[in-house]
Amino acid sequence: xxxxxxxxxxxxxxxxxxxxxxxxxxxxxxxxxxxxxxxxxxxxxxxxxxxxxxxxxxxxxxxxxxxxxxxxxxxxxxxxxxxxxxxxxxxx
Numbered sequence: 001x002x003x004x005x006x007x008x009x010x011x012x013x014x015x016x017x018x019x020x021x022x023x024x025x026x027x028x029x030x031x032x033x034x035x036x037x038x039x040x041x042x043x044x045x046x047x048x049x050x051x052x053x054x055x056x057x058x059x060x061x062x063x064x065x066x067x068x069x070x071x072x073x074x075x076x077x078x079x080x081x082x083x084x085x086x087x088x089x090x091x092x
Contacts, residue, residue: 024041025037025038026071027040031070031071032068033068034068
C-alpha cells in the first residue's frame with residue numbers, strides 16, 4: 001500500500017512540474033503552445049531565434065510546423081522531447 005502512495009505522489013509531482021513548465025510556454029493561457037509562444041519563451045531565456053530556428057526545434061521534437069501542443073492528453077513522455085530540444089538549444 002505504501003508503494004502505491006509513493007507512485008501516486010511521484011505522479012502528482014511530475015504532473016505539477018509539467019503543468020508549470022507548460023504554463024511558462026503557454027503565454028496566452030489558451031491550453032496550447034504554438035511556435036510563436038516557443039519563440040517568445042526562448043527569447044526570455046536569452047535565445048533570440050528566427051522563425052526557421054523555431055520550425056526546426058518543433059520538427060526535432062516531433063511536432064508538425066503549424067500544429068499546436070495541447071496540454072490536455074499530454075503525457076510527460078510526449079512533452080519530454082520538446083523540452084530536450086529546448087534544453088539543447090539553450091546550452092548552445
